Amino acid sequence: MEKVVVNTKSSIETIRTGKGIGSRLLPGDVVALVGELGAGKTQFIKGMATGVGVGKPTYISSPSFTLINEYPGRIPFYHIDLFRLEWEKEAEELGLEDYFQGEGITAIEWADKIPALLPKEMLLIHIAYTGKNTRSIELIGKGKRYLNLIDQIRSSDLEARRQKEQN
16 A cells, blocks of 8 residues: 655645646546545545546535536546435445446545445545645555556656755
8 A cells, every 4th residue: 555645735735736636547547535524625626627627627516415426528527425425325325336437537525434335446535634724635545556646646746846946
């Protein structure tokens, strides 16, 4: 299990981080997000949707009543929000496996509510408050595809820091 931690200082940086991740995602990828209410999961997902090529990611919001929203883009983007779910059993009826094995990218908010239903291979993201506007975003790769993704993110992050130091 590989991980990278990114610290952001604003919702704009959280969105930008999500965009960077989204631009690296491929059809069939699953991203599971965990964090307290208001930690920035939806902001991160807006960024991911932008990176995936969804036209108007500002319209992305937590799908309060539908649980699942589908957005067309370069790659179809499925946003699943399990906040209102009380039991994992309720999620079994949603047919999530179809999304996990589909041609799109699946982003799941409140993924900790369905541990037994999550695929073994995925990108797990923990978002935590570190201050009023600051967040810690921990990216954990589970499975070969996602370990490679974490390596790509780490490499590009190190390169960006090097360039910043040189300027």
